Amino acid sequence: VDYSEFIEGAAELGVYIIVPLTAASGGGVLDRTLPAPKCYKKSLFNYGANALTQYLKHPNVLVSSPSAESLFPLHQKMM
Numbered sequence: 001v002d003y004s005e006f007i008e009g010a011a012e013l014g015v016y017i018i019v020p021l022t023a024a025s026g027g028g029v030l031d032r033t034l035p036a037p038k039c040y041k042k043s044l045f046n047y048g049a050n051a052l053t054q055y056l057k058h059p060n061v062l063v064s065s066p067s068a069e070s071l072f073p074l075h076q077k078m079m
Contacts, residue, residue: 004058011060019055019064021048 007017022030028047031039048064055061 007058007060011058016060016062019051019061021051021064023047
């Protein structure tokens with residue numbers, strides 16, 4: 001999916017973007033049923049690399065993240 005129109009519209013408003021490097025389906029899914037580092041499949045890396053190539057051409061993309069839920073175990077709540 002190309003989000004260029006949205007990102008460019010946000011830039012016109014002076015809004016900066018943080019983009020995820022995971023997806024809800026397909027190759028960009030982080031498999032939470034597996035422990036690290038097994039949850040990081042090659043397809044997830046490829047998805048993230050392609051997303052970076054697409055998003056970082058925009059000056060208002062500050063950072064990208066593999067997903068906050070990947071930083072915390074399932075039993076731990078984020079504060």
